[in-house]
Amino acid sequence: MYSQGLIGADSNIVEDQAFLDAFQQRIDAEEKIEPNDPMPQAYRNTLIRMIGQHAHSEIVGMLPEGNWITRAPSLRRKVALLAKVQDEGGHGLYLYSAAETLGVSREQMTEELLSGKAKYSSIFNYPTPSWADIGTIGWLVDGAAIMNQVPLCRCSYGPYARAMIRVCKEESFHQRQGYELVKTLCEGTAEQKAMAQDSLNRWWWPSLMMFGPSDTDSQHSDQSMKWKIKRFTNDALRQKFVDATIPQAELIGLHVPDKDLKWNENKNDGKGGYDFGEIDWDEFWRVVKGHGLMNKDRIKARKKAWDDGAWVREAAQAFAKKNVAA
Amino acid sequence: MSITIRNALLHSVVQIADDHLILGHRLSEWCGHAPMLEEDLSMPNMALDLIGTARTLYSYAAELEGKNRTEDDFAYLRTDREYQNCLLVERPNTDFAHTMLKQLYFSAFMKPFWDAMHHSSDATLQALSHKAVKEIAYHIRHSGEWVVRLGDGTDESSARMSAAVSALHPYTDELFETDAQRLHCIEQGVLPELGEIKLQWSQTIDTVFTQAKLHRPNIGFPQTGGRQGLHTEDFGMLLAQLQYLPRSYPGATW
Numbered sequence: 001m002y003s004q005g006l007i008g009a010d011s012n013i014v015e016d017q018a019f020l021d022a023f024q025q026r027i028d029a030e031e032k033i034e035p036n037d038p039m040p041q042a043y044r045n046t047l048i049r050m051i052g053q054h055a056h057s058e059i060v061g062m063l064p065e066g067n068w069i070t071r072a073p074s075l076r077r078k079v080a081l082l083a084k085v086q087d088e089g090g091h092g093l094y095l096y097s098a099a100e101t102l103g104v105s106r107e108q109m110t111e112e113l114l115s116g117k118a119k120y121s122s123i124f125n126y127p128t129p130s131w132a133d134i135g136t137i138g139w140l141v142d143g144a145a146i147m148n149q150v151p152l153c154r155c156s157y158g159p160y161a162r163a164m165i166r167v168c169k170e171e172s173f174h175q176r177q178g179y180e181l182v183k184t185l186c187e188g189t190a191e192q193k194a195m196a197q198d199s200l201n202r203w204w205w206p207s208l209m210m211f212g213p214s215d216t217d218s219q220h221s222d223q224s225m226k227w228k229i230k231r232f233t234n235d236a237l238r239q240k241f242v243d244a245t246i247p248q249a250e251l252i253g254l255h256v257p258d259k260d261l262k263w264n265e266n267k268n269d270g271k272g273g274y275d276f277g278e279i280d281w282d283e284f285w286r287v288v289k290g291h292g293l294m295n296k297d298r299i300k301a302r303k304k305a306w307d308d309g310a311w312v313r314e315a316a317q318a319f320a321k322k323n324v325a326a
Numbered sequence: 327m328s329i330t331i332r333n334a335l336l337h338s339v340v341q342i343a344d345d346h347l348i349l350g351h352r353l354s355e356w357c358g359h360a361p362m363l364e365e366d367l368s369m370p371n372m373a374l375d376l377i378g379t380a381r382t383l384y385s386y387a388a389e390l391e392g393k394n395r396t397e398d399d400f401a402y403l404r405t406d407r408e409y410q411n412c413l414l415v416e417r418p419n420t421d422f423a424h425t426m427l428k429q430l431y432f433s434a435f436m437k438p439f440w441d442a443m444h445h446s447s448d449a450t451l452q453a454l455s456h457k458a459v460k461e462i463a464y465h466i467r468h469s470g471e472w473v474v475r476l477g478d479g480t481d482e483s484s485a486r487m488s489a490a491v492s493a494l495h496p497y498t499d500e501l502f503e504t505d506a507q508r509l510h511c512i513e514q515g516v517l518p519e520l521g522e523i524k525l526q527w528s529q530t531i532d533t534v535f536t537q538a539k540l541h542r543p544n545i546g547f548p549q550t551g552g553r554q555g556l557h558t559e560d561f562g563m564l565l566a567q568l569q570y571l572p573r574s575y576p577g578a579t580w
Contacts (some may be wrong), residue, residue, distance in 0.1 A: 062366065066358035070351065070564075071570035073580035074398045075381050078354075079374055085357050086370040093363050106363075131580075133569055190577050301359065309361020311486065312422045315479025322478070 138178015477538025
């Protein structure tokens with residue numbers, strides 16, 4: 001709220017060519033853009049959309065993993081999972097704060113999430129029917145998130161870049177923790193290993209979809225790259241993820257469900273990389289547009305928490321008001 | 327340590343561990359569903375403290391017992407009749423008012439308990455008390471502030487807070503219940519006398535309730551039974567969730 005008072009209040013920016021060129025010059029010189037700096041409205045809007053989506057993803061992402069907190073199979077796993085989901089909530093808080101520096105409030109962003117206007121990562125519209133999914137999410141979903149987010153630590157917008165440094169540290173810990181969980185299952189009984197394989201089968205393709213549409217179809221990529229909000233294209237990051245993950249799966253004896261997967265020594269400028277099969281973009285768009293197995297349940301759960309908590313938030317405000325008055 | 331005191335201590339340590347695990351479990355149910363994001367962070371924080379303490383206590387119980395059991399054997403492979411937590415901690419979350427009040431009742435008991443444990447003749451519990459008391463002091467502050475805010479907030483929050491007091495106060499007597507084994511531990515200076523602790527508990531509750539404009543009811547018929555393994559029906563559901571995986575896949579390592 002405080003931040004809203006500052007932002008844009010004193011600016012009468014005329015977005016003429018001279019202004020846009022000067023802004024681009026700062027970006028090209030790798031200067032960080034800070035909350036009170038003049039910036040094109042489209043730059044501001046892009047960041048609000050991106051950081052907001054990122055924050056919403058963290059918050060909605062608490063649900064599929066939270067699904068197993070009360071059923072974690074050992075006390076060690078229980079505290080690890082609880083701490084992990086708590087970390088995701090912390091990222092959400094951090095990111096909402098970063099977005100607030102651009103002149104939008106957390107309440108506003110929350111309302112947009114609940115009304116369906118704002119998007120969140122589609123991966124969280126898949127269910128977590130088994131314990132192995134908790135490991136797979138850490139390993140693949142957080143692993144894919146890291147690929148996307150490490151470059152964001154150098155994003156041109158200062159508050160987002162700085163938030164991402166801490167977020168990435170925690171996400172890499174989650175990734176290792178998730179992999180260790182899946183590895184433990186693979187070293188366990190036949191039933192446990194089957195549980196891990198089944199989970200990989202379900203999460204592999206949705207994880208590849210996390211990088212977004214192919215570069216030829218991505219509507220936001222070009223301008224975001226120019227403004228150094230994004231540093232790599234969707235396809236480049238996806239390739240990097242596949243190349244990093246395949247050896248990890250092989251090490252623990254899991255089979256990646258892609259019949260077209262094969263090593264190609266000419267890829268990555270001759271360094272080699274994996275060729276992989278075509279992503280089912282129909283499924284991707286179907287889930288993005290709200291028709292995944294859990295889309296409706298996720299929003300319903302967030303809405304229920306928000307509505308059920310209204311009286312608490314109202315009471316806190318009423319109490320604060322009385323005590324300021326007193 | 328004599329066998330008698332060892333057994334008495336084992337019995338009491340498991341009771342205290344059960345209180346912490348079950349209350350922590352209940353708090354953890356909120357994660358992702360809290361009234362505001364800040365509470366989505368702070369309730370898991372308290373749950374982590376409580377489950378952490380439970381883990382230390384179960385491991386100590388396993389050591390006292392000397393049968394090669396682990397913390398997880400205590401948590402995952404005992405039946406409801408073997409669980410000896412007080413009923414207060416197993417009560418369903420119901421709403422945020424119930425949850426914060428339950429937290430306050432329990433923390434207001436554990437704070438003077440751990441303070442007194444600084445002088446315990448048992449080195450393990452004494453060491454634990456120094457860590458636990460810092461955490462529990464924060465839990466009192468957090469839950470106490472919420473009880474005040476809600477008690478003196480809006481008409482609705484005040485009504486909900488009063489309803490929580492009516493529902494949960496009957497379960498508070500059990501916090502101060504002792505049995506032969508716990509008495510033995512008290513006599514040996516391993517566990518503290520509960521008289522002084524009850525006085526401090528009352529003071530904390532009275533202070534918070536005065537600020538929260540709440541009334542402390544007189545309870546004619548306290549609810550007890552948890553220490554004898556006689557639980558409310560909700561507890562079976564809690565254990566069914568908690569123990570689902572180890573029960574479904576006996577012998578597996580996770």
